[in-house]
Amino acid sequence: MPLPPDSASPSPDSAPVFRVQVAVHTPVHSGVGGLLTYTHTTALPPGTLVRVPLGNRELLGVVWDSPADAEPVPNAQLKPVRSVLDGLPPLDARWRRLVAFAAQYYQRSLGEIALTGLPPALKDMTAEQLARRLAPKSKKLSKKAQAALDAQAVADAAAPAPALPPTIALSAEQQGVCAQMDQHPGPFLLYGATGSGKTEVYMQRVQQALLAATDTGFPTQALVMVPEINLTPQLLERFTARFAPQFGPQAVVSMHSGMTNPQRLKSWLAAHTGQARVLLGTRMAVFASLPGLQVIVVDEEHDPSYKQQEGARYSARDLAVWRARSQGAQVILGSATPSLESWHASEPADSGGPGRYLRLHMPSRIGAAELPRVRLVDMRQQPRKAVFSPPLIAAITERVQRGEQALVLLNRRGFAPVLFCADCNWKSDCPHCSAHQVFHKGDRTLRCHHCGFTQRVPHACPECGNPDILPLGKGTEQLEEELERLLRNVQRPDGNPARVGRIDADTTRLKGALEQQLDQVHSGEIDVLVGTQMVAKGHDFRRITLVAAVQPDGALFSSDFRAPERLFCLLMQAAGRAGRDGSYVAAQDSRPEMWVQTQDPEHMVFQALRQHDYPRFAQRQLREREDAGMPPFAFQALVRADARTQEAAQDFLRAASDAARQGELPHLDDVFLYPPIPMAMQRVADVERAQMLIEATDRRALQRFLHAWQPWLHWVRGQPQHKSLVRWLVDVDPQSL
DNA sequence: AGCACGCCGACT
DNA sequence: GTCGGCGTGCTC
Numbered sequence: 001m002p003l004p005p006d007s008a009s010p011s012p013d014s015a016p017v018f019r020v021q022v023a024v025h026t027p028v029h030s031g032v033g034g035l036l037t038y039t040h041t042t043a044l045p046p047g048t049l050v051r052v053p054l055g056n057r058e059l060l061g062v063v064w065d066s067p068a069d070a071e072p073v074p075n076a077q078l079k080p081v082r083s084v085l086d087g088l089p090p091l092d093a094r095w096r097r098l099v100a101f102a103a104q105y106y107q108r109s110l111g112e113i114a115l116t117g118l119p120p121a122l123k124d125m126t127a128e129q130l131a132r133r134l135a136p137k138s139k140k141l142s143k144k145a146q147a148a149l150d151a152q153a154v155a156d157a158a159a160p161a162p163a164l165p166p167t168i169a170l171s172a173e174q175q176g177v178c179a180q181m182d183q184h185p186g187p188f189l190l191y192g193a194t195g196s197g198k199t200e201v202y203m204q205r206v207q208q209a210l211l212a213a214t215d216t217g218f219p220t221q222a223l224v225m226v227p228e229i230n231l232t233p234q235l236l237e238r239f240t241a242r243f244a245p246q247f248g249p250q251a252v253v254s255m256h257s258g259m260t261n262p263q264r265l266k267s268w269l270a271a272h273t274g275q276a277r278v279l280l281g282t283r284m285a286v287f288a289s290l291p292g293l294q295v296i297v298v299d300e301e302h303d304p305s306y307k308q309q310e311g312a313r314y315s316a317r318d319l320a321v322w323r324a325r326s327q328g329a330q331v332i333l334g335s336a337t338p339s340l341e342s343w344h345a346s347e348p349a350d351s352g353g354p355g356r357y358l359r360l361h362m363p364s365r366i367g368a369a370e371l372p373r374v375r376l377v378d379m380r381q382q383p384r385k386a387v388f389s390p391p392l393i394a395a396i397t398e399r400v401q402r403g404e405q406a407l408v409l410l411n412r413r414g415f416a417p418v419l420f421c422a423d424c425n426w427k428s429d430c431p432h433c434s435a436h437q438v439f440h441k442g443d444r445t446l447r448c449h450h451c452g453f454t455q456r457v458p459h460a461c462p463e464c465g466n467p468d469i470l471p472l473g474k475g476t477e478q479l480e481e482e483l484e485r486l487l488r489n490v491q492r493p494d495g496n497p498a499r500v501g502r503i504d505a506d507t508t509r510l511k512g513a514l515e516q517q518l519d520q521v522h523s524g525e526i527d528v529l530v531g532t533q534m535v536a537k538g539h540d541f542r543r544i545t546l547v548a549a550v551q552p553d554g555a556l557f558s559s560d561f562r563a564p565e566r567l568f569c570l571l572m573q574a575a576g577r578a579g580r581d582g583s584y585v586a587a588q589d590s591r592p593e594m595w596v597q598t599q600d601p602e603h604m605v606f607q608a609l610r611q612h613d614y615p616r617f618a619q620r621q622l623r624e625r626e627d628a629g630m631p632p633f634a635f636q637a638l639v640r641a642d643a644r645t646q647e648a649a650q651d652f653l654r655a656a657s658d659a660a661r662q663g664e665l666p667h668l669d670d671v672f673l674y675p676p677i678p679m680a681m682q683r684v685a686d687v688e689r690a691q692m693l694i695e696a697t698d699r700r701a702l703q704r705f706l707h708a709w710q711p712w713l714h715w716v717r718g719q720p721q722h723k724s725l726v727r728w729l730v731d732v733d734p735q736s737l
Numbered sequence: 738a739g740c741a742c743g744c745c746g747a748c749t
Numbered sequence: 750g751t752c753g754g755c756g757t758g759c760t761c
Contacts, residue, residue: 059739
């Protein structure tokens, strides 16, 4: 095969040849899952980005290793590196260590993790384009930014002590927490009520890190993670307002999946080169190259979105803790309702806990009203079929008449979760999934929320022709409609009729729609807001004084042992939306309230919520988990199989566990292999799904077992009797079962 | 994972 | 007669 004419074209046969081991984006199986060996005219430093041929395509890869000793003769079996992205500083050893750890821990290939940590735009960029990117684009601006950076570097060198006063005075509580963080290496679990001013603490810590002197001369950096894209803009604004004056207009950048490829590339390069000092982003940001990293903040650390649910199933929160420890950075996990894993890890050693994290408590709500009073409505005592109990409607009416706002939460979008024929029992089942198609009244469709399959609403029962097909159950769309009806004659203080609005994934599909609708709430155009959990998180609503969860019970029927924890977090967070602005509440002379309608008001989730008693809830949950041998007292992994039939999916899993037993894998006696079972959502888009739980009391035993098992799983998958398997995957530390 | 090659149905 | 479906196999 003729070699391409290229700048990196091969040297004459007599010249020495260096072997280069490169990580490329290939899965662990596929025969080329490991490092691939290429040749080059020089030894390339590890971390160098290169383009290499694989088959008939060219891939971006990261040099992982390149032995310094050359071989005299080129190896005809090996292809040369096509080109080297010089000009870009190699990714440092700490980043490579993080990637290596994540790849091993989550059972993926090095290249797969490495390439998810790199901006996609880098893949299809030539060395020239990259050089242009790295060079100052607008000379004036970047000179200025550079000058600011230089000035800062000079100032840092001259005055290494944090000389600048914090922009906002911290409360005694916040100062106390910061002082503890000065005395202790961390990790820290910052347990602070909603509105307790956790963000100010984060900013103080970030500021301190940015002002710290280093011996490398590389600018110090901070990584701040948030669970959702929606929450980045407002935090970005606060961090930019705080740090841009000191560290330059480019000092704060963000990174999340909603950005375009060029935007992501820009942020990544800024972080990699040290121009950016603060990187604010979602879980993907944990893999960003941050050579000067000094502090990591994981806000709302309990949030399940930190666990990636596709491809490499990593936990950005757990990796953040690992990354910080591995490179001597501080890490702060913050939450008003910490995950039970983190809560347990922060049980002090002197009371028998692991004491791995230092727990810091901020109980006071700064500038916010007192905690909302929780009112539990026993729905068994209320008129049947009513979504809104009369006392709740009366309370909402009263708030509206006083000019206050109410938030009504229901985690189910659409009008009704299913249509039903009373004559023949037909239900609007999705033909492709084991789920109902949801009735959306607005566009007269039946939609499956799992596979997207959409149909027009039939005028009569498709089975028996009965024209009276009925919506069963309630979704946000229906709640909005019913509230409009119930509040039709209610007037606001200004004499205008009450206005009801709705925010969920359906109303915010268009870009900018969420911001626009939030503005409507802020400006007071909307009096009662109906929404799914997307509005329960993070947003600051000044005038909302009443929050209601109308049907939270469903979440408790889940077989997942984490269901109570998730519901409790959600309700606590929702409660935190009420009375955010203490001065407003005081002026109104009202008390914020959280209403919960339930069939089981005695349930400990609701009782703990009523007391605002997270510690008690956590303690009881942890005791149950310990008794039942569940996380965080045990470690789990899940092997999942997808196939055309449930039988085929389970057959694969059974064969896999047989292989583990026959292969005499290490630690086989220390892990427990459960029998395969269908997933809770058994069929999605005509694919049957099964799963098998693996449990161990020792994390390392589980890790070693999984590692040894991996080749057996490939082998089983290759057997002819498992040809019909669509895919299989391993999920380490699964976050839902 | 991509991307080839390769062998069977509905269309210009 | 071609376009194109996705089954099998290979990539340092």
